[in-house]
Amino acid sequence: MTSLTLAGIRKRFGKVDVIRGVDLRVADGEFVVFVGPSGCGKSTLLRMIAGLEDISEGELRIGDRIVNEVQPAKRGVAMVFQSYALYPHLTVRDNMGFGLKVRGVPPHERRQRVEAAAATLKLDALLQRFPRELSGGQRQRVAIGRAIVGEPDVFLFDEPLSNLDAELRVHMRSEIASLHKRLGNTMIYVTHDQIEAMTLADKIVVLRDGQVEQVGTPRQLYERPGNLFVAQFIGSPKMNILPIEAVAGKLPGQPKTASLVGVRPEDLELTEPGSGFVDARILISEYTGASSLLHVQLPSGQVFLVAHDGEAPPADTSVGLAVEPGRLHFFADSGRRAD
Known part of the structure; x- marks a missing residue:
């Protein structure tokens, strides 16, 4: 487990500021949700943490390391995207272990890690199947399993449930919450769905126009919103x-x-x-x-x-x-x- 610290983080595309001075502390093992309307900068901020977007200004620490210039693969993070991004010609086992194979992890260790992650996600019986033989929820669990086997310090989720139907979203929400309880890793989760934010988060970060409007527990944001925007965004x-x-x-x-x-x-x-x-x-x-x-x-x-x-x-x-x-x-x- 590890913490994250964002200090004065800014992102510019040309002359346009899309992230405008974000200060945030994420504690060890905390489940933090970024939420806000489309275009507020929540996915851009997540990609900056992952190293997929450069930081224009400010300092990002993961644990005790300043990682502004550190390559994504060396930051100790794993990202789960909205799309499953599974290789259609590989089995579940090979999809989950592909990143380890690229990194040169020995076959016996790859097998152990994949089987342990499959047990955690109840994918044991599906390891020989191909993605086309899986449901949407099963594919998303494979994508999460691929992140788990890398043994990251921090998990990053970018709207992972938005492609699922309503019933499956509720089910996967509970699975992600259970996964956090079992693993105890620091997790940052991006969503536009404030119900997901309220049910999953230890702490919610409400963003608007590239700035933090309020940070707090779901109860704090619901019962004492700090401004009109948060008051009308949180709650349905x-x-x-x-x-x-x-x-x-x-x-x-x-x-x-x-x-x-x-x-x-x-x-x-x-x-x-x-x-x-x-x-x-x-x-x-x-x-x-x-x-x-x-x-x-x-x-x-x-x-x-x-x-x-x-x-x-x-x-x-x-x-x-x-x-x-x-x-x-x-x-x-x-x-x-x-x-």
Whole structure:
């Protein structure tokens, strides 16, 4: 296991800064997830750690070594890509051991490492198959196994589940979490899917426009987002945001510096009209099985989302919206958290 330290990391393509001064510490054995919208720089940052992109400015340490100029193969990292990148003419065993063969690892040691990784990933019975004979999830496990046999200090995952269907993504998510628990290696995982980030990470790094917006545990980012961007990016459905003046005098604990208030759909409760902090009219009710997602319109014309358990009132019903004071989030004009 080893740690990583990024200090003032920048990446320029021509005159365009795509990574703009990232400072980050990843502890030994930590599972860190980079998350953010498309184009935020998360994959570029991962490739810089791997050595597949040059660092324009700043310092990258893996363990105690500065690795800015170190070749990818000598950094002690292994990367799992979105595409499986398996050789179609090689068996699972040979795909997993190919990198070791190139490095000149003796055949008996290659066999031991491949079989140990196959046991970890439950691929024992598939070692003689070819990629065309495997499911998508099995191919991804082979790609992960190919990384494991290299015995890296750090695993890097670049959206490894995005090519899988929804059910298989859930299954592979749990397998990757179990793998981290068994191996204990430092892992950095890139995804645009904030559910993956919330369920896998010890620590989440939220990126936007090549900069870090906030770093914290999933719970910290969900319960105390540092700004409006994080508040609306973390959580599904996203947080409702309302100008303070729309509910002036009806919100307990309102900070004087706040101009906006946020409330998550799952924290809103339906009450009788006039008994909440604001009244609304139900526009649409989306039944999802365990609950319903209600689209409700406020007197200002703004539409809120409400996650409602139980039977939902029909469309065009007037309701009140209530929330516990501790579940409110206040933000200043700048977008920064105000409470």
